[in-house]
Amino acid sequence: MSTFNGVVAEFPFVRIDYFRKISDKPAPLVCFLSHVHSDHLQGLESLRSPFIYCSAVTRELLLRIEKYPHRMNFSKGILEARKQHYGHLAKLLRPIPLNTPTEIELTPLKRIRVTLLEANHCAGAVMFLIEGQGKAILYTGDIRAETWWVDSLTRNPVLIPYACGLKTLDNIYLDTTFAVKSDIYRNFAPKAEGIKELLEKVEKYPKDTIFYLRAWTFGYEEVWQALSAFLDSKVHVDRYQYDLYKALTVRSHGGTGFDTATYLSGFQLGNGFVPGCLTSDESVRLHSCEPGAFCQTMKSKKSVFITPIVTRHGNGVDVPEVGAGGGKGDLYQLHELELPDEITVQRLEELLSEHITDERVLSQAKETLKLAFASRHRALSLDEFGLAEDADISLKDLASMLGNIRRLSNRNLDEETSADTNSITFPYSRHSSYAELCELVQAFRPKEVFPCTVDENRWDESVSMESLFAHLCSGSQFVHDKHLRDARGEILEQESKRIRYTIMRDTRRQLQAMGSKVHFNIGPLPHDIDQILDDHSQGSYETTTATNSQSTREDDHEQASNTSSVRISEQRNEGKSTPVAESASQELICELVIGSQDTDSEVHSSSTSNARINRLRAFKAARTGTFDAWNEISIVSAGNNHAEEEVEL
Ligand SMILES: [Zn+2]
Ligand SMILES: [Zn+2]
Missing domain, CATH: 3.60.15.10 (Ribonuclease Z/Hydroxyacylglutathione hydrolase-like)
Structure with missing residues (x-):
């Protein structure tokens, strides 16, 4: 596509x-x-x-x-049909x-x-x-x-x-x-070879066999021509397709039709008209009429289904063609449900939940909806659910139609499994x-x-x-490669930033929870942390330092940490900070800092010595670069004796 x-x-x-x-x-x-x-x-x-x-x-x-793009009108409770x-x-x-x-x-x-x-x-x-x-x-x-x-x-x-x-x-x-x-995609059989294979297979059937070619989009015109000439039969297409190709018989500015399409739609020869290989006559042996609305012959007689495939795996398994490369269903009058935004999808999901009682069917229908919304086209094909109406229908009917999803997929399965002798595939990419x-x-x-x-x-x-x-x-x-490499680089950078920032924020919260037991301050958060984490509530730290947030978010950590760092102990919440919580937080921080190298180390119960150990480990980790987040948090002393703490670090 x-x-x-x-x-x-x-x-x-x-x-x-x-x-x-x-x-x-x-x-x-x-x-x-x-x-x-x-x-x-x-x-x-x-x-x-x-x-x-x-x-x-x-x-x-x-x-x-x-095309028939349908739109849900929730206030009227109907699915509105439009003609495009x-x-x-x-x-x-x-x-x-x-x-x-x-x-x-x-x-x-x-x-x-x-x-x-x-x-x-x-x-x-x-x-x-x-x-x-x-x-x-x-x-x-x-x-x-x-x-x-x-x-x-x-x-x-x-x-x-x-x-x-x-x-x-x-x-x-x-x-x-x-x-x-x-x-798989390195070599394909030429189209002519695919047609040869098809004709050889077709020839083996009795002379009165009805064949149906699943020509689901524009691009199988030459297959029609080949089958028609070989079996000496016209190909029945529905009125819509017939009119499409019929238009190629006469140029809109006068003169005869297009040479490239006369074999499909015919041409004027003197006073007579030479028909092409397509027909609106239902009694013929070859059919490509709309699958949702088969003609009388297709409904009443058993037929052999012909399905084009892209190619075959080395082990002979078919690589299916439907949908590959875009254009799915283009040859029929498409009915589809527009899904312009998430609200529409949500409301449709609610509608489905109201009307579909079977949990499995419901989740299957929701999944189908999600996939359709994620597609570039943002629309759900309703033809697959059997909608052939061009008139408005109620949303309740829409919900029950979408609830038929399992019945339909089961039917397709039955068709496929029982179709061994009744189906032909041929490579035609x-x-x-x-x-x-x-x-x-x-x-x-x-x-x-x-x-x-x-x-x-x-x-x-x-x-x-x-x-x-x-x-x-x-x-x-190669401009496109460069564009994607740059974009990927940015994504990777964003991702690593997101991880670092998440750790920084969580660590900061842990330190805050430890309250006055910790005797060092942390520097500013990076200026883009909200944007990266998409989280505008940075906890009590943010709330209490809102007026100061600009000055604590300088890129220059060194300067910011010296001039406007905030003492953690000032932010503590006495009510929430219990000794148990503090101890747990400290343990977590210890683990975060020392990583797996030192997991069996003793966790000291004394909060003073813990703080000291933490400081040393954090410093060591930051120096050796084993814990990236600490590089972003400037650790500075903020005890009563600044000079002494600095010396210690
Ligand atoms: Zn037909
Ligand atoms: Zn195309």
């Missing part, structure tokens, strides 16, 4: 495949859309300017895509033909040249070659970089200078969905294997590669652009 934020450093006035406002970036002068998968459309629903350039097929599909579409973009979407370098004037002084290149991913999907102002980048969007496809790119007249080294790409913004060195990505990068030897699909939480050096592609690049700087 694309995680790209739309910005290319080489052309900061351009935005690609991500259209939300970015706070520290100026509004774009031009936008590009690579294809219609939903993970590349973010923010497009509310975009009002500037022009968006894309392929003609992408434009026609996008203008007909419909991109019709308002008709005037902004500007199609550019493939392989045609096209100059775009951004300002009277600023021009770029863009070339759209077929991406081998789904209907209408393209890459963008953008050139101008002495820079050149290739933005791939999503691609399947099969060998034949990379070969065709290196022969493309516009790309030849970059392939032969006359010109150099400054950057390739790459679909890194499967860019890992793991064996719409994204590139690592080896294929290497072929593409090697063909152009760009200065740099920038990943467009990154899981920042799991990022490590093994998936850095440097480790994956540096040997195929002509440069050695």
Whole structure:
């Protein structure tokens, strides 16, 4: 799933495949859309300017895509259905033909040249070659970089200078969905091999077998074509899908349909119409109609389910495709529940608790909700719960629908386990294997590669652009790696600070609890302790020294400790400080200070000698650096005889 934020450093006035406002970036002068998968459309629903350039097929599909984002209206007690579409973009979407370098004037002084290149991913999907102002980048969007496809790119007249080294790409913004060195994703069977395997399997079934292809998103158009031609049958799709592809039959500006899609939707030949391989006729042998609302044939006859997979493990186990690389469910009219904020999630959880009595179902439903909220999209798919209504429903009905989660998952399980003879899988990845990505990068030897699909939480050096592609690049700087390394460094630093500060604060509280039995003062707390610990109640110390807090939080501990250190004994709370508590606190401090090296040492009952021992151990620990927290707490003498204590330390 694309995680790209739309910005290319080489052309900061351009935005690609991500259209939300970015706070520290100026509004774009031009936008590009690579294809219609939903993970590349973010923010497009509310975009009002500037022009968006894309392929003609992408434009026609996008203008007909419909979604049904549902919103909970708690005051009315209903789930409100809304219809979302991109019709308002008709005037902004500007199609550019493939392989045609096209100059775009951004300002009277600023021009770029863009070339759209077929991406081998789904209907209408393209890459963008953008050139101008002495820079050149290739933005791939999503691609399947099969060998034949990379070969065709290196022969493309516009790309030849970059392939032969006359010109150099400054950057390739790459679909890194499967860019890992793991064996599983290293090599994928070519799509043609996958289709060959599928046809061989299909051929073994009786001639009247009904087949259902789980084409859950855009990108299986060629599988439809292959099955249709091989079995000499049209493919039944539901009305929504049929209308989507039908739109490709006639160009909106007149003329015949798109060559790239005529096999799907047909074309006009003289006075007659030659149909494509898709049909709205339910009586055919091949189906890809909506799974939630099967047609009569699918409902009444037993069928063989065909499921595309990414690849197979060495031991032959399938690597499933659904959801991989984004776009899940894009081919159907999606119904989803928007989860804009935590309050909505909380209220929905309360609603579920009210209406679901089975504890296991309840916790399962809550878990599903949590995962949906944590997703980038912040929405829960309702299609999976069987919602096909476009009208409002009551929140009570919503709760009982979400309570059906176990029944649904059990049904899927039954379907899978009993489906051995009734299911076919075949490898057909719409994204590139690592080896294929290497072929593409090697063909152009760009200065740099920038990943467009990154899981920042799991990022490590093994998936850095440097480790994956540096040997195929002509440069050695990888901006994205640097960005993540810096971010990780900051996180690690924050984490170690948090641990240190927590120990400091707890230690301080322990010392406070010991009251007058301790005869040394502690220096200032670091100025950023509240921010780091996200805790604004720093105990009695904070409360009682509130007016003094600024002056005790200087960075210069030395100075602060000498001028404004606070004597612990002044902060003691007589009521709470019992001898037992003090002794326990002292023990804890001793343990903290001396660590495991000295655990069997005797804990002295005399508070005076304890204080003395503590001071010495703290000093020793601080000197040897064995207890980091003490380095931050300036230990100073504050007894009656300052000079003597200093000498002792
Ligand atoms: Zn895609
Ligand atoms: Zn059907």
